[in-house]
Amino acid sequence: MVVVLAVLVAGGLVWLARRNRGKILAPVAEAESGVPGQPYVGQPIPAEQRPLGRIDVRGLTKEYRGAKVVDGVSFSAEPGQVTGFLGPNGAGKTTTLRTLLGLVEPTGGVATIGGERYADLEEPTLRVGAVLEASGAHEGRTGRNHLRVLCRAAGLPPARADAVLAAVGLTTAADRAVRGYSLGMRQRLSVAAALLGDPQVLVLDEPGNGLDPDGIRWMRELLRALAADGRTVLVSSHQLAEVEQLADALVVIAAGHVVATGTLASVVGGHPDLETAFLELTAGKGGIQ
Amino acid sequence: MTQPAIRPRLISAEIMKIRTTRVWWIFLGIFTLFSAAALMNNFLSHHYQLYPQQDLADRAQALARATEARTPAGAAAIAASMMTSGQFLTVLIAMLLGIHVVTSEIAQRTVTTTFLVTPRRERVIVAKLAAAGVFAALFWLITTVLDAVVTPVFMASQHITASLTGQGVIRVVLLGLLAFLLWAAFGLGLGAVMRSQIASVIAGIAIYVGGFAVAELIFHGLYDLHHQAWLLGAPVIAPAVASQVMTTPAPAFPHAPPQWAGAVIMAGYALVLTAAGIVQTRRHDIS
Numbered sequence: 001m002v003v004v005l006a007v008l009v010a011g012g013l014v015w016l017a018r019r020n021r022g023k024i025l026a027p028v029a030e031a032e033s034g035v036p037g038q039p040y041v042g043q044p045i046p047a048e049q050r051p052l053g054r055i056d057v058r059g060l061t062k063e064y065r066g067a068k069v070v071d072g073v074s075f076s077a078e079p080g081q082v083t084g085f086l087g088p089n090g091a092g093k094t095t096t097l098r099t100l101l102g103l104v105e106p107t108g109g110v111a112t113i114g115g116e117r118y119a120d121l122e123e124p125t126l127r128v129g130a131v132l133e134a135s136g137a138h139e140g141r142t143g144r145n146h147l148r149v150l151c152r153a154a155g156l157p158p159a160r161a162d163a164v165l166a167a168v169g170l171t172t173a174a175d176r177a178v179r180g181y182s183l184g185m186r187q188r189l190s191v192a193a194a195l196l197g198d199p200q201v202l203v204l205d206e207p208g209n210g211l212d213p214d215g216i217r218w219m220r221e222l223l224r225a226l227a228a229d230g231r232t233v234l235v236s237s238h239q240l241a242e243v244e245q246l247a248d249a250l251v252v253i254a255a256g257h258v259v260a261t262g263t264l265a266s267v268v269g270g271h272p273d274l275e276t277a278f279l280e281l282t283a284g285k286g287g288i289q
Numbered sequence: 290m291t292q293p294a295i296r297p298r299l300i301s302a303e304i305m306k307i308r309t310t311r312v313w314w315i316f317l318g319i320f321t322l323f324s325a326a327a328l329m330n331n332f333l334s335h336h337y338q339l340y341p342q343q344d345l346a347d348r349a350q351a352l353a354r355a356t357e358a359r360t361p362a363g364a365a366a367i368a369a370s371m372m373t374s375g376q377f378l379t380v381l382i383a384m385l386l387g388i389h390v391v392t393s394e395i396a397q398r399t400v401t402t403t404f405l406v407t408p409r410r411e412r413v414i415v416a417k418l419a420a421a422g423v424f425a426a427l428f429w430l431i432t433t434v435l436d437a438v439v440t441p442v443f444m445a446s447q448h449i450t451a452s453l454t455g456q457g458v459i460r461v462v463l464l465g466l467l468a469f470l471l472w473a474a475f476g477l478g479l480g481a482v483m484r485s486q487i488a489s490v491i492a493g494i495a496i497y498v499g500g501f502a503v504a505e506l507i508f509h510g511l512y513d514l515h516h517q518a519w520l521l522g523a524p525v526i527a528p529a530v531a532s533q534v535m536t537t538p539a540p541a542f543p544h545a546p547p548q549w550a551g552a553v554i555m556a557g558y559a560l561v562l563t564a565a566g567i568v569q570t571r572r573h574d575i576s
Contacts, residue, residue, distance in 0.1 A: 095576065102408040103401060103575035119408040136402035138310055138393070145309040153302035153406045193402060 036169035040222050042198045045230030050079040052114035052127070053200040053232040055100065059109035062095050069095050071256040072109065077234040077249070079200070082227045084247030084264075085236040088282050092256040093236045094132075097205050101130055113201055125154035129194030131204040135186035136193065137178040143189050144174035150193055164192040169218075183210025191222070202226055204235040208242060220246050244274045254282040294415050299407060303420035307390065313424075316389070317431075320382045324432040327375020328439055335367050339447050364444075364451035369461045369538065371440040372433070372453065376465050376536060377529075379432055380472040383425040384493050387476025390421045391566070392486035401575050410570045418477055418563060425473035429466045457538060464536045467552065474559035475528065481566025484573070500527035522546045531555040 045053065055077035062070040070092040077083035087093045098104040100111040102119035110117065113128055121127050137146035147161035165174045168188040173181065181189065187210050194202060202223070208216050216239075223246060227233045237243050243250070250267040252260040259281045260267050264274070271277035307313050338358050341351035357363050391414070394400040407413050440453060452458065476493055483489040504527035512520040521544035524530045534541045534551030541551075 098574075098576060101405060103404060105572075105574060121408070124408055125406050130405050132401055132405075133398065136399055138306070138397045138399050140310040140312065141306075142309070145305070149302050149305050149309065150402065150406055152305055153299055153403075155298050 036167060036218070040167040040195060040225060042195070042226065042229055042231075045079065045200050047230070049200070050230050053079040053230070054115075055083075055111075055113055055201065055203075055232055055234055056115075057096065057100060057109070057111045060096060060099060060106055060111055061108035062092075062099060062104060063107045068107075068256050070099070070106075073253065073256070073258050074109075075251040075258055075261050077232050077251075079232045080227055080230050081248040082223055082233040082235060082246050083249045083251060084243040085234055085251050085253070086238075086240070086243065086278060087236075087253035089238075091253045091282070093253055094205055096253070097130075097132065097203055097234075097236060101128070101132070101203060103132075123154070123197075125150070125156070125197035125199065127197070127199055128201040128203065129197065129199040130202075131187070131190045131194050131207045133190070133205070135178055135181065135189045137186075137189060139179040140177055142175050142177055143170055143181070143185075143192075146178060146189065147192060147196065150196055154197055156196060160196055161192075164195045167195060168192045184212060184215050187211055188215070191219075199231075201232045202234070204233070206236055206238065208237060208239050216242060240273075240275045240278055244268075250274075252278065252281050294409075294412055295419070296412055296416065299412055299416035300419040300423075303390070303413075303416045304423055307420060307424060310393075312389065312393070316382065316386055316424075320379060320428050321431060321435075323382065324375055324379055324435050327378055328371075328435055331371055331374040332439065332443055335371065335443070336447060338367075339449065359449055361451070364449040365455065365457055366539075367449065368440060368444065368451040368453055368455075369458050371443060372436045372458050372462050373465050373536065374436050375432070376468065377533065379428065380468050380532065381494070381497055383428055383469045384472040384476035384479075384497065385490060386424055386428075387421045387473040387478075388480040388486070388489045388493055389476075390417050391477050391480035392484065392489050395484050396486045404575055411567045414477075414481060414563070414567045414570055418474060421473040421477050422470050425469040426466065429469040433462060433465070461536060461538055464548070464552075468532050468536050468555070471555045471559045472532065474563055475555075478559065478562025478564075478566040482562060482569050484569070496527075497529045501529040503527070504530055518544055525551055525554060528555060528558050531558070 057076070058074050060070055060073040061068060073092065073096055085093055085097070095104060096111075099106045100113070100118065102117065113121070118124060118128065135146075137143065141149070144161055144165060147164065148158050150156075151158050151161050162171070162174075165171050168191050170185060170188055170192065173185060178186065178189065187207060191204075191207065194204070204223075207219055211219060220242065223233050223235060227248070235243075235246070244264065247264050249263055250260065251258060252267065260277075267281075268274050268277045271280065335358075339355050341348055341355055345351050358367060394403055403413055404410055437453065444450060476489075479493055479496075480486070480489045483492060501524075504524035508520050508523045511517075511523075521542075525534050525546050530541075531551045531554035534545050535548055535555055536551075537545075538548070
């Protein structure tokens with residue numbers, strides 16, 4: 001009796017596993033990793049609501065074991081603009097962005113969005129979208145389920161997951177496990193997660209990593225469109241030529257300090273291009289060792 | 290307005306996280322097979338208790354035990370035992386599930402996304418606790434249904450009768466549910482404190498299995514020196530012993546404290562570990 005029961009249960013489990021395997025482990029076709037033809041369409045931000053999207057970082061400091069990784073960093077990112085956040089490796093960009101997003105507790109200073117700390121936002125998904133690392137999804141979960149989990153946690157309808165999957169061109173790969181995604185697809189899944197709540201503020205850490213030229217252009221157009229709608233876009237990047245085409249304003253950080261802020265034109269100043277300006281501004285101020 | 294720490298939508302999201310990966314099916318499969326194997330083992334063990342083998346050295350003593358087992362009290366004890374088959378082993382899987390629920394987020398680096406959606410981290414831990422509780426209760430339900438299907442067949446085949454809906458059986462079955470819930474909370478708290486998946490699993494198993502032996506060794510050693518009777522009941526401070534005391538109607542061992550003492554100690558461990566896990570989760574930078 002027990003043996004029969006055990007065999008039945010085991011058989012049922014094998015059947016279920018096989019049924020799911022087809023969905024989860026099928027390889028991703030190359031043709032399905034393209035970018036969407038249509039740009040993302042969100043709700044434009046009304047003028048009176050735009051100040052709520054202002055990012056303010058004041059005297060931000062973060063120490064790890066006595067070493068200041070971020071040291072008195074202050075800057076703002078304005079609504080309706082793309083603000084590029086530049087710096088050499090180890091300059092403190094990621095720590096600054098993670099502190100802004102409540103993931104890292106600052107040693108000193110404060111970072112706010114519309115005057116509120118991220119950790120104090122009651123519905124952060126509806127105010128701020130973030131791309132911090134490729135996908136941020138469980139390797140064994142499908143892209144669609146990853147987004148549906150986030151929808152549930154944020155109180156959004158599951159249909160929103162399908163909408164953002166379409167917006168980033170992942171509809172046909174939506175029911176495959178994330179472990180089968182390329183780096184570019186993971187980045188786009190991460191962007192999809194950031195767009196779930198149609199937020200007023202976008203914070204992106206190296207979103208171009210792993211994207212092919214088509215993907216980079218798509219990302220540029222997406223971020224420009226979001227800023228044109230009155231959103232605040234703060235984006236860190238090492239791709240200086242790309243930032244030059246994308247950003248309205250710049251914040252340059254080196255060795256934990258802000259070394260330049262202002263409009264793209266004012267930071268480039270008399271230099272022939274952004275790369276030359278960047279290398280001069282950060283010369284001898286590599287990342288904190 | 291301040292929102293409550295318990296948010297149904299977060300619990301729903303955490304439940305969905307568990308059931309949308311293959312790990313859940315592996316847990317379910319292992320649990321079901323363990324339950325079935327434990328039930329089969331219990332089936333045979335009680336069969337040989339009622340019908341001792343011919344070639345036993347102490348057959349007379351075994352026959353006396355078999356006669357005692359056929360009394361109404363003996364049959365009721367067998368029914369309770371059958372209805373909680375393998376619980377000593379299966380609650381361990383509930384603990385491992387509790388560990389998995391919290392540490393898989395760190396191992397898979399999904400914790401960043403989770404805390405971006407819900408920056409008030411204590412809410413996430415509370416939701417995970419509730420979700421782990423739901424799946425622990427599901428484990429309990431599976432094993433109880435298996436037991437409830439097989440136990441009447443066993444009783445009839447062995448020609449003994451005992452009510453499966455009597456107060457005694459219902460009580461041990463419900464205490465079993467409490468054990469599943471508390472071990473899931475224990476695992477979740479342990480995982481949140483330790484953060485490392487592999488270290489938490491090793492520590493959890495060591496506490497469960499090793500704690501039993503270490504507590505017995507220490508307190509029996511102390512008893513040999515001081516001959517205080519309470520020392521023989523003191524191993525109840527080990528979580529696995531506390532759990533055993535909590536779920537065993539008769540004294541689990543000589544000088545064992547009452548069932549409620551086991552329940553209080555086990556609940557205390559679950560509560561303290563979960564609280565420590567919340568503190569650790571709130572303090573830790575996600576970098």
